[in-house]
Amino acid sequence: MKRAVEINDVWRKRILDQVEGLAYGVVQITVHDGQIVQIDRTERSRFDVPKWSTGVKRNERASR
Helix, strand or coil: CCCCCCCCHHHHHHHHHHHCCCCCEEEEEEEECCEEEEEEEEECCCCCCCHHHCCCCHHHHHCC
16 A cells, blocks of 8 residues: 655755755655655756867868
8 A cells, every 4th residue: 555755844844955046957855665765966067168169179170
């Protein structure tokens, strides 16, 4: 039989703390036997990189 996950105010605050300020990323909640046991946060950093700065020099690309 399945147990419903019960989220009390403590877990609610923990989850919201992990989501707060996250621009790009993932918040993963692990549940065992109907209880939250772990919260993982993976944050991504995104950078705008011009196409010409991918490691190939401009004059090398033009000669291809």
